Amino acid sequence: MMKIGVAGTGAVGSFFGGKLQQGGYDVTFLARGKTLEVLKEQGLVIKGEKEDLHINGRFTGDPMDLAEADLILFSVKSNDTVAMGRKLHSILKEDACVMTLQNGVDNEEILQEIFGPDRVLSAATYVQAFKERSGQVRQQGRVKLVMGGLAPTTAVKAEQVANLLSAAGIDTKYTGNILEKKWRKLLWNVTFNPISAAAESRIGEVLDSRELRQTAETICREALDTAAALGIEMDRERAFATIFSNAELAREHRTSMLQDRMQGKEMEVESMCGYVVKKAKELGVPVPALETIYHLLTFVNARNLRKQNAEQAPTK
Numbered sequence: 001m002m003k004i005g006v007a008g009t010g011a012v013g014s015f016f017g018g019k020l021q022q023g024g025y026d027v028t029f030l031a032r033g034k035t036l037e038v039l040k041e042q043g044l045v046i047k048g049e050k051e052d053l054h055i056n057g058r059f060t061g062d063p064m065d066l067a068e069a070d071l072i073l074f075s076v077k078s079n080d081t082v083a084m085g086r087k088l089h090s091i092l093k094e095d096a097c098v099m100t101l102q103n104g105v106d107n108e109e110i111l112q113e114i115f116g117p118d119r120v121l122s123a124a125t126y127v128q129a130f131k132e133r134s135g136q137v138r139q140q141g142r143v144k145l146v147m148g149g150l151a152p153t154t155a156v157k158a159e160q161v162a163n164l165l166s167a168a169g170i171d172t173k174y175t176g177n178i179l180e181k182k183w184r185k186l187l188w189n190v191t192f193n194p195i196s197a198a199a200e201s202r203i204g205e206v207l208d209s210r211e212l213r214q215t216a217e218t219i220c221r222e223a224l225d226t227a228a229a230l231g232i233e234m235d236r237e238r239a240f241a242t243i244f245s246n247a248e249l250a251r252e253h254r255t256s257m258l259q260d261r262m263q264g265k266e267m268e269v270e271s272m273c274g275y276v277v278k279k280a281k282e283l284g285v286p287v288p289a290l291e292t293i294y295h296l297l298t299f300v301n302a303r304n305l306r307k308q309n310a311e312q313a314p315t316k
């Protein structure tokens with residue numbers, strides 16, 4: 001049976017790792033700090049709309065415990081991708097695969113560089129999960145994974161993993177063009193995550209405010225222009241309409257970037273905004289609205305980091 005490791009037992013890693021363990025798979029969860037302590041003492045609780053899961057799993061703080069894994073669910077925040085990727089590369093078996101569940105499309109590039117294209121799978125992760133407290137995650141709304149491999153050589157492995165996820169009751173679709181699907185999700189995230197974090201607003205508030213909605217629409221069109229210049233094929237008007245109609249279904253949602261801001265955590269600004277701005281500049285696509293919000297959130301991230309460092313510095 002395939003052995004699975006969860007690299008980053010946060011909201012997403014807990015949810016999908018928990019579902020796999022409940023489905024009878026052999027799962028090892030890598031966590032740290034207070035979360036690890038609570039997981040070891042009390043297990044993992046996943047609060048869902050229909051059921052609650054209580055998972056008494058194998059929780060560890062030592063990456064070496066993932067050494068025998070055949071598949072890693074890669075679920076750290078994108079700011080931690082390089083560090084976690086390098087750590088795992090030095091310990092995983094040569095035929096182990098890493099599947100990123102992260103938002104954005106830059107993690108794929110980084111993981112490919114570390115592991116080579118034949119070992120990287122990727123999923124567009126449709127879930128609304130958040131950590132209520134250490135060891136407890138709440139999940140709301142629909143759950144869906146669209147996944148595939150980056151290179152044609154991964155097709156067999158990717159289909160095996162898709163079957164495994166489906167067998168655990170997770171609605172999973174295999175796609176031969178995962179990067180296009182990830183771009184589609186990124187377009188939603190880049191439209192709503194930064195504005196919601198900058199204005200500290202839920203999706204519904206962004207949609208109802210003339211100013212915020214206009215800014216979100218401008219950012220969306222800039223990102224669509226960038227995707228088109230990169231050769232991501234899609235009907236732009238239809239994509240625009242879908243992004244905003246999907247937002248109507250998530251009015252109460254606090255985006256992951258807003259949640260991070262509210263908790264004083266580092267936001268995934270580089271991955272969601274910086275990457276698109278960088279690509280746009282390379283291709284000569286003007287993205288003034290996105291670039292402005294990118295700079296603003298970069299400032300907030302840096303200020304929070306300075307504050308945290310000052311709080312942690314020893315007092316004389």
Ligand SMILES: NC(=O)C1=CN([C@@H]2O[C@H](COP(=O)(O)OP(=O)(O)OC[C@H]3O[C@@H](n4cnc5c(N)ncnc54)[C@H](OP(=O)(O)O)[C@@H]3O)[C@@H](O)[C@H]2O)C=CC1
Nearest residue numbers: 008009010011012031032075076077102103125127128129
């Ligand atoms: N939450 C959601 O609903 C969705 C999130 N996503 C994406 O999924 C990715 C993960 O998001 P999410 O689960 O919300 O993030 P979380 O911050 O909840 O989870 C990441 C976890 O990784 C842990 N971690 C980081 N580095 C290490 C390490 N070296 N050793 C052990 N544990 C480590 C963190 O620990 P610590 O808490 O101590 O920092 C944290 O628990 C992001 O890219 C996000 O954009 C995609 C779709 C939906």
Ligand SMILES: CC(C)(CO)C(=O)C(=O)O
Nearest residue numbers: 125126127128255256257
């Ligand atoms: C909106 C959501 C939950 C999509 O699943 C997301 O990706 C985020 O908040 O960053």
